[in-house]
Amino acid sequence: MRVLLTGGSGFVGKAVLERMAAMEGVDAVAALRRQPASLPVGVSVHLFDDLGSEAAWPKQGGPFDVVIHCASRVHVMNEVAADPLAEFRKVNVQATLAFARRAAAAGVRRFVFISSIKVNGEGTEPGRPYHAEDVPAPQDPYGISKREAEEQLRQLAVETGMELTIIRPVLVYGPGVKANFHNMMRWLDKQVPLPFGAINNRRSLVALDNLVDLIVTCCTHPGAANQVFLVSDGHDVSTTELLRQMARALGKAARLLPIPASLLVLGANLLGRRALSQRLCGSLQVDITPTCHRLGWTPPVTFEQALRKTAEHYLENKEK
Template sequence: MTILITGANGFVGRALCYRLAADHVPFRAACRNVAQGDLPASWETADGVLSAEHDWCAALTSAAAVVHCAARVHVMKEAASDPLTAFRRVNVEGTLSLARQAAAAGVRRFLFISSVKVNGESTLPGHPFRADSVPAPLDPYGVSKMEAERALFSMARETGMEVVVIRPPLVYGPGVKANFLGLMRWLWQGVPLPLGAIHNARSLVGIDNLVDLIVTCIDHSAAANQRFLVSDGEDLSTTKLLRRMGEALGKPARLIPVPAALLQLGSKLLGRPDLARRLCASLQLDVSQTRDLLGWNPPVSVDEGLRRTAAHWLAIKR
């Protein structure tokens, strides 16, 4: 028996495959185009297009579990004229097609890597999201993930296939891209940043901690038909995160103490209120259910996760 990993050439999927390979767990790595996916030759692979029409029969052969990492991801500059329809086509219809075929093939457990965006975009101080919090997604990506979750649990009741949902916040680690990579570059270049007086609290998760939870959920009996939040277990303000990223890079952060209210005003004037929200708002996750139900604790500290992230980037940069 094997484990099918979708999105195996993505940030989370690739890290998960490397972990399974290190643990000598049989797996099959699926991505949109294996020939262009740049996957190690030693991995068993399969083509897997996330659409309602794709035939997953070959990829699901002898699969005991599916870890579904593939998705149409949130993007800063949306090109689709109807983003919600585009997200639903992939993240809902494509996911359900895969899940139906998995259930028909006798797959025992289906793990869905969702997003904390299902819960919402921010939290009030001292009021973190919980796994049972009422969903409040604010963008098409979050809505599509919520709808996929609900449809999967409905399917689980109909077919008996177990479903596990994991909602991570921002994921960082070796090979991270997007905004996190941009912050590392600015810190390395010594760019002064107006982020020295941000007193929010945000939950993050290092890629090694997320992968460890996924591996735990593949066969843990208590994980069946549950939703889990995940984090490093230590919430940081934007200011503290930048300082600790600077330490990991060996480049002390040059932070200017600009009040958060001024940053929020500036971002509105620039037509980018979302930017201030990501930098200044709090987004905390209560992962006590994950700890209590699974007996799981994040094995890698924030500082070690940042050190690994920085070391990988510096090795490539140099």
């Protein structure tokens, strides 16, 4: 099986390449904008300047069976663009569709698109998880762009016969994770008191190893053709529970202050950090039962195993 993967220098894409390189009978090519410092042994590189250009598609080396499209303009915490939605559309919709059209023209059998749970929305009521068949309700430019890409990819699949698989991950964590997840580990490691000891929300997370396993499964499984899959560890936690277990994995005591979530939300809103308060205090759950049933798949790594692996990597690589 020949696989072309975009976004191979990213958190998810790099892990997929490492998995592919270890598989028998898989020839993986990474389509990248710049030469990476390192790649797994056996993975070749195709360099391009613009994902939407003709040069983004490799002309040498024969046909590809599967494309895994991880590349995107990701959610930007401190957006500076005058028109954020237009910027997201350039990469996540227009360039993605141009690349997918070239894939279809080249005879690619299946296009695996890594989307986002933000297509469903920003949050759920506890005990009422998102489902793949829910009406999309994205609320920010990133989520809107991913929804539009999904819609246009579906139309392309109908027109060309190329199979389409859409995967919508929740928050991904694992060794080398950055942003808020990394910051929480750093605060816990430094024994900083945190005001998150009384949050009773429910959040779905997905370990990097579990997401990669699902992506690889979707490359060949007959049941993955023209389907949308939500993915998580199948183990939802509150922010308070997450921090306690994270501290335990780090070998530290969690110093959590029982501040009511309502006060945290009020304070965050007054400071203009409403999105952050939603991520910390709000719920976002997904139902992966259909994913598991249709593919005969279960997350191979438990939440506890993945968290321990993530903490170990942090401790080995943290700044002294």
